[in-house]
Amino acid sequence: MSSSAAAFLVRRALSAPPVFLRLRRPPSLFYSSLASSPSSFPSPARAAVPLSSARVSSFTPLRFASSSSKVSADDTLKRVIDSEIDCVVQSDDPIREVDLPDGFPFEIIDNPGDQTVVLKRELAGETIEATVFMNYDEEQDLNEDDDDDDARDDGHDESSIKPTISLVVTIQKGEGPFLEFCCNFNDDKLEIESMSIKKRDDPDAQNAYEGPEFSDLDESLQAALRRYLEARGIKRSMYDFLHEYMINKDEREYLTWLKNMKEFIEK
Template identity: 60%
Template structure:
């Protein structure tokens, strides 16, 4: 083998023998995966800890639920006791009219329509081909002072709740005449009146007439007389006051009982 051939052969051996090392070195440098850090707790310990916290959460939740249920039951029971006490107070009061029957006055011309649960009653009658209806309300926000001459007397008996009334007069055809009235202690006052379209009584922008107070005095008196002839007059005041007070107490007791039933369910 010539010196040149020997040199070439030695060079090829050196290159071949170094290749595996170089490949291994490259794999160690570039393809090594990160080594995961050891967990703080072994698997069994971690599972036990997780179970512990789950149980703790369930315990706290059950305690909160039990506390809420206890508070609800206590509040409900307290409300029922208060309602029972209020019902007993209203029914057994010496001034109570909740169980009192209010007789109609002699020659009372109206049918009384009193629907349970309604805050008003309706007086109705037929008169000379007309249908007269009066929806009667008790306004406890406005009270009449019955002892105006004695300014020092502020006893509760010196006040009466105001009686308000909306009266409609209908004929077989044509518009409807409607009055807003208040019962003062000494008179039936007409607050307003209007003419309504029978087919569309709630029509907006319809001309209803001027305010009652600006009408000519003779016209006001004639309209008062018009209502009196149809049975709407001041003599109804005392009976309506007694009847509406009794109705309010009855409705209040029913309302309390309904509330108690709702709380108990």
């Protein structure tokens, strides 16, 4: 898949803000402030304590507190991870294999650890690939819209809203240029966001003419391009299967992610 398609995926994927840890500086040792204030020198009895001993006694409690805090935080995290794993495993909708629909024409390439899957088929000298991912950003936008009174009056139920399935479809013939479609799939229709012709030796050429916006094309041309995809197996009837498959994959990947995190914490 070209880097432009990968960039499309990155823009659509969820992003979580990084967590920054603020480290507090240890308090200054008492003797550093005494040097600038002669009138506050300690009594001879205190002054007899070697400076190195004062340094050890000041830092030892800090080291002990830091180690104790780390153990406590690790134990808490492990308990929370175990609880979350139990919730996933004992869910009312357990992780299971999703059956392929009858006559499904694509091979499914599903690599563990990836957030996407690839559909692939060969048809009459063409190689058709579709990189599929769940677009949760669209689901969030729909949920926000449903907070409006008008949406509630229309009978929309938040539990019935399904996220958009997004695809980057490439159609290749031999070693020459190929077509790339960026699409959104929902339970009503297949929407094409963009279509471009890519050069295999330079798929991300900066100055290449990519045609007008898809929505600006003549409606008959838009309809013909949708039919072109449908003839190659990219049909709106795939939505229910892809939705179920991607929800299942998300659960599997989440469970594996939790187990990997637990394994790291326990080392």
